[in-house]
Amino acid sequence: MRALSHKTKPQLNTERLIIDFNQLAAIGATIEGGVSRLALSNEDLEARAWLAEQFEQAGLVVHDDDAGNLSGILRSEQPDARTLIIGSHLDTVPNGGRYDGSVGILGALECVRCIQEAKIELPFHLEIINFTDEEGCWQSLFGSRALTGTLNKDYALTLNDDVGQFRAALFRAGIRPSDVPRARRDPETVLGYLELHIEQSYHLDEKKIDIGVVTAIVGRSTYMITFHGEASHSGTTRTADRRDALLGAANFITEIHRTIRQRYPDGAVNCGNVTVEPGAFNIIPSQACITVECRHSDRDMLDSMQNDLQALAQTISQQYGLEVEVNCRVQMPAAMLSGQMILAAEEACQRVGVSHMRLQGLAGHDAQIMSSFTPTGMIFIPSVNGISHSPKEFTEWADVVKGVRVLLETIMVLAENAPRD
Ligand SMILES: [Zn+2]
Structure with missing residues (x-):
């Protein structure tokens, strides 16, 4: 392992994190206390605009790809650096919860800001990504499929009864359907993918364990x-x-x-x-x-x-x-997550001092698409009573903070282990 060049240890700003959380939860808020931000809807576009503004304020490079995936990038000065992608999704199911997807995006944003503030020079570019239509309002895992080049050529025709509406929604979001395949990336340029997410099941909550290190996704x-x-x-x-x-x-x-x-x-x-x-x-x-x-x-x-x-x-x-x-x-198909990422997340849990267990993801995630493209890891935090896709979806704030700390520390572990010139 090599020491990273940094002046101070990165420190989470939990007050900033909660302000972000409340601002994002207000976009598409429902009377029941949930959120409706269906992919490509007005609310989804508003949330993306909000996120792009946060990226800009943080001084990140803002990038929209041809599938509508929105990124904020902290560039490394190291020549030939590859990219560690961290992220999740802003879209929700109708009247869904405030944590699903949001925690991963906001956690990633906070980690990048902390690394920047501590003036840490990473050996890789660190890219926060918001994937388009994770929940499948139009086509499930659309953004990650496009990025990995696994989207069907006739994607708009295969799963949608109303192709016209899907095309119109894409155009309205500034996505040209014929350009979507250009979102494909070269896996050689990517170091890995990491996602922080709520468990959406009851294992961590029942066992009172802070962090789930995901080994496979159903x-x-x-x-x-x-x-x-x-x-x-x-x-x-x-x-x-x-x-x-x-x-x-x-x-x-x-x-x-x-x-x-x-x-x-x-x-x-x-x-x-x-x-x-x-x-x-x-x-x-x-x-x-x-x-x-x-x-x-x-x-x-x-x-x-x-x-x-x-x-x-x-x-x-x-x-x-x-x-x-x-x-x-x-x-x-079922997805196996990367052994290297599992070990890095476990090492991070030990350093942060939280309890952890290995478990399987029982819901679909962009991580399962990414896992066949680049070494992929997922970090789960507890969902109270295992409830998700509902306004009742809830995670204790202390658990959200622990999850973000583990995400940050996992990035640091990967940075220490990354090859340098
Ligand atoms: Zn999700």
């Missing part, structure tokens, strides 16, 4: 499954002649939950939506379309869950005299 696959039957009179059609699409879908839902519980105790399945045609009291449903999501942190297990799901859809459709279409909409 894989996720989503499906639209449409059962086709035949509409006919609900009173006069014989039981044997009925081809009830909804009855098939309902049985599928019950059976898939039972199968996953029994065979994949560490996995999760959710059927979150059903649409029925023609949708009348007295007509047997001719079509039932359900959305299904599967999650598992083990790639092989997730594959196996998906095979079971497809087989079950076929079995049920035969049992009920139906036809079935199974369309996979999202395939997100």
